[in-house]
Amino acid sequence: MKASKSKPKPKKDYDKIYRLFEISIVGSGLPAATREFHFNPEKRWKRCRRIDFCWPAYKLALEIEGGAWTKKGHTNGVNFIADMEKYNELAFSGFFLLRVTPEQVEKGEALEIVERWFGLRKGIKNEQS
Numbered sequence: 001m002k003a004s005k006s007k008p009k010p011k012k013d014y015d016k017i018y019r020l021f022e023i024s025i026v027g028s029g030l031p032a033a034t035r036e037f038h039f040n041p042e043k044r045w046k047r048c049r050r051i052d053f054c055w056p057a058y059k060l061a062l063e064i065e066g067g068a069w070t071k072k073g074h075t076n077g078v079n080f081i082a083d084m085e086k087y088n089e090l091a092f093s094g095f096f097l098l099r100v101t102p103e104q105v106e107k108g109e110a111l112e113i114v115e116r117w118f119g120l121r122k123g124i125k126n127e128q129s
Contacts, residue, residue, distance in 0.1 A: 017064060017102045021053065024111045030118055031055055033062070039090065049086045054095075060117060061090055062098045064105060 018035060025033055037054030039061070053062040063083075090097050098117060100110040 014064070014066060014102070017105050018052065021064070021105045021110060024105075024108065025053075025114070028111055028115060030114060031058065037061070039086070039093075049089075051086075051090070058118075058121070059093075059095045060098070060114075061095045062100065062110075062114065064102055064110070065099050066102055 022033070022035060033053040033055050035053055037051045037056065039049050039051050039054070051061040052064045054060065087097055096117070098113055100113060104110040104113070
């Protein structure tokens with residue numbers, strides 16, 4: 001008797017995840033975020049760096065971290081180190097970084113995290129609405 005193999009999880013459609021997060025931001029009354037904000041201070045990197053979502057006026061960045069269980073993408077050695085460099089440059093530039101997973105976006109937890117960040121900075125929510 002053959003052992004049944006479990007089906008691999010389907011890959012996440014990151015564009016769908018990004019759109020879902022954008023829609024949730026708009027519906028929340030939070031300030032609008034810039035998607036794929038190009039962050040390349042002083043051209044320190046050979047390739048362009050971008051942040052998944054950014055509120056430049058508030059110095060807030062958000063990364064949706066995929067591949068946590070696959071050892072691919074951002075979790076392989078080269079990309080992991082590159083992300084560390086990017087996150088350090090963000091910190092040196094005064095940015096606050098939030099990191100979430102695609103599953104947290106789907107469950108609404110990512111929005112709650114961003115709302116909590118803005119909530120800790122009273123008077124920001126709805127300021128730009």
